[in-house]
Amino acid sequence: xxxxxxxxxxxxxxxxxxxxxxxxxxxxxxxxxxxxxxxxxxxxxxxxxxxxxxxxxxxxxxxxxxxxxxxxxxxxxxxxxxxxxxxxxxxxxxxxxxxxxxxxxxxxxxxxxxxxxxxxxxxxxxxxxxxxxxxxxxxxxxxxxxxxxxxxxxxxxxxxxxxxxxxxxxxxxxxxxxxxxxxxxxxxxxxxxxxxxxxxxxxxxxxxxxxxxxxxxxxxxxxxxxxxxxxxxxxxxxxxxxxxxxxxxxxxxxxxxxxxxxxxxxxxxxxxxxxxxxx
Numbered sequence: 001x002x003x004x005x006x007x008x009x010x011x012x013x014x015x016x017x018x019x020x021x022x023x024x025x026x027x028x029x030x031x032x033x034x035x036x037x038x039x040x041x042x043x044x045x046x047x048x049x050x051x052x053x054x055x056x057x058x059x060x061x062x063x064x065x066x067x068x069x070x071x072x073x074x075x076x077x078x079x080x081x082x083x084x085x086x087x088x089x090x091x092x093x094x095x096x097x098x099x100x101x102x103x104x105x106x107x108x109x110x111x112x113x114x115x116x117x118x119x120x121x122x123x124x125x126x127x128x129x130x131x132x133x134x135x136x137x138x139x140x141x142x143x144x145x146x147x148x149x150x151x152x153x154x155x156x157x158x159x160x161x162x163x164x165x166x167x168x169x170x171x172x173x174x175x176x177x178x179x180x181x182x183x184x185x186x187x188x189x190x191x192x193x194x195x196x197x198x199x200x201x202x203x204x205x206x207x208x209x210x211x212x213x214x215x216x217x218x219x220x221x222x223x224x225x226x227x228x229x230x231x232x233x234x235x236x237x238x239x240x241x242x243x244x245x246x247x248x249x250x251x252x253x254x255x256x257x258x259x260x261x262x263x264x265x266x267x268x269x270x271x272x273x274x275x276x277x278x279x
Contacts, residue, residue, distance in 0.1 A: 004245040005043065008227050010159040011182050014136045016074055016107070018222055019242065020046030022188070022231030029058045035233045036062035042242045048162075048186075048229045049100075050078035050111055051092055056099035064101050075100060076107040078140060078162075079125070081278045084110070084117035089124035093133070108134040109162060113146045113274045119153050126156050136160065140188070141270040144177045160184040165226060166192040167199070167217060170261040175224070186227040191217055193266045201256060209247040212240060219244045220257045 007015040021044040026032050083092035129137045138160030165171050165187035178185050191214050196202055202213035221228040230241045
């Protein structure tokens with residue numbers, strides 16, 4: 001099944017599977033064991049977590065218990081706002097490795113841009129990359145202005161930007177900028193925290209292909225060449241989210257879904273987080 005998933009090549013030639021598994025709000029060990037095993041059995045190999053989620057330790061247990069070899073997995077985590085800064089980023093990275101029971105990460109990200117730690121956090125992440133503790137590095141929730149600021153002092157360009165994208169927040173201009181800069185794009189909250197389920201347009205398109213509105217939405221992401229990380233602990237939903245490679249949306253349908261955009265965010269605006277230096 002994994003062969004169905006296209007791989008996205010980052011600027012340093014490290015590749016990540018386009019459809020990954022989000023772990024936000026999975027904080028119970030048994031729930032993590034079940035979700036990870038179900039995901040693995042359905043073909044997922046890329047897993048996304050964060051220090052902020054407080055679940056790295058239980059996920060580490062779940063990965064070890066799964067019996068799947070570490071090299072088959074693509075593990076991403078993110079430095080939390082409280083752990084930003086040069087020394088704290090390095091220290092928290094070591095703790096993430098310990099909790100995830102691994103000696104390297106595939107991808108390490110800055111979770112949010114913070115005014116007071118903007119450059120020193122990235123300096124630490126560059127060091128982790130240069131010492132081969134992590135295979136790829138990037139950021140989350142960066143606007144174009146944040147990238148332009150980072151350019152003034154960074155030695156390494158971020159390889160990926162994980163941002164909120166769904167039919168109600170299309171992020172057209174930012175996507176165009178990131179494509180021009182050859183920075184891969186990963187979508188969080190791809191289903192707008194469930195809001196897409198009741199969207200009439202998506203329901204109607206789904207009826208044509210015998211797919212759910214969620215599957216149509218994930219297919220929309222995939223056809224935009226975005227990396228997408230839906231989250232679920234429901235075994236049926238985990239399997240359903242993988243079943244998006246046997247149909248293709250038309251150009252008209254893609255445009256119709258784009259037209260749902262209303263710049264609606266389920267999370268905070270990164271500019272607000274940056275200015276306040278946190279939530």
